[in-house]
Amino acid sequence: MEKNNTQKGIVQFAMEAGAYMGLYFVVKFIFAVLSLNYPFCNVVSTIMLLFVPLVVFFMMRRFSNQNEGGSYFSQLWMMGILLFFFASLISGLAQYIYYVYINPEYIKSQLSAAVTLLESLNMTSDPSLLEAVKTGLEQGNIPSPMAVVIQQMWVNVFFGSLLSAVMAWLVSVWFKSSKTKK
Template identity: 45%
Template sequence: MLREAPKKSIARYAMEYGVYFGIYLIVKFALTTFSLNNFVANFVSEVLLIAIPFILYYIMRHYKKQDGGNVRFSQLWMFGIFLFFFASLLSGVAEYVYYRYINPTYIEMQMAAVLDLIEKMTQAQDSEMLQVMRDGLAKGGAPSPIEMVFQTIWANVFFGSLLSIIIALIVSRKKKIKTL
């Protein structure tokens, strides 16, 4: 008597695909960090960012085919949320290592660059708010590496769930058979 292999859960599929998507996010993060001094890395990083919806579409289609094609919208949406969560956990480890050990001043440098950009865009050199932000940064007000990682994981899951709604709607549509 042959037994059927037990069906994998949505979380199990998301974990498996999340490894590949997490590696993708790690490559994107690495290129983003190198993009400060390299135009090509910046361009490739932006292309990878724009490609995320298409990659999510491909992964969801593949999941739907593996599960026999009988996948509802809610299952695809949950799969997308899990996928972004597991991929973000993996990329979060790489980001933590970078922030903590490879370039410990990266967060402070980025925050200082943002404050400079705000100052240039608003022409508010004497702004009291900008001075308060600069003082806070000088006193160690920048987030710690682990806080940055948690913020990134939260943002990835939140925006990934919104993107998953759209992609799940597209993937879950049933194709109509054309008859002559």
């Protein structure tokens, strides 16, 4: 069997790497959900969140290595945005399954916990806003699982884009400095 030495394009590389990143996000989500009953899982979830920039850096470096260091900042940034997009599709599917089939009360319980926390901290400058949220919860006006998933996907892609810009710059600088040393 012949070895295929063709370079992968930005989209193909981002899809393949996004599948792994999506699984990483799913595992992080599982630990975040388990942290409701097992506090140690929150530590693991937080550590996984802190390692996301490192994972993105190594994926971008791998993409740049594949192109023999010939990747521009804009290519790396686009690859990072697509990476987070494809990862969000996979993690969004897992979140939707959890919200709809495994724990349908999760969203409502999290919103109730947030309202309780805001009440105990007494940090709201406008008490009518807190009352409106409480009334909405009592009347069952909570976002649908699909709305929560889509919002989370947008957040992942937006912050992933910002993180990717920084990581793309670092990878670009890394390869420029390694070329000048040779």
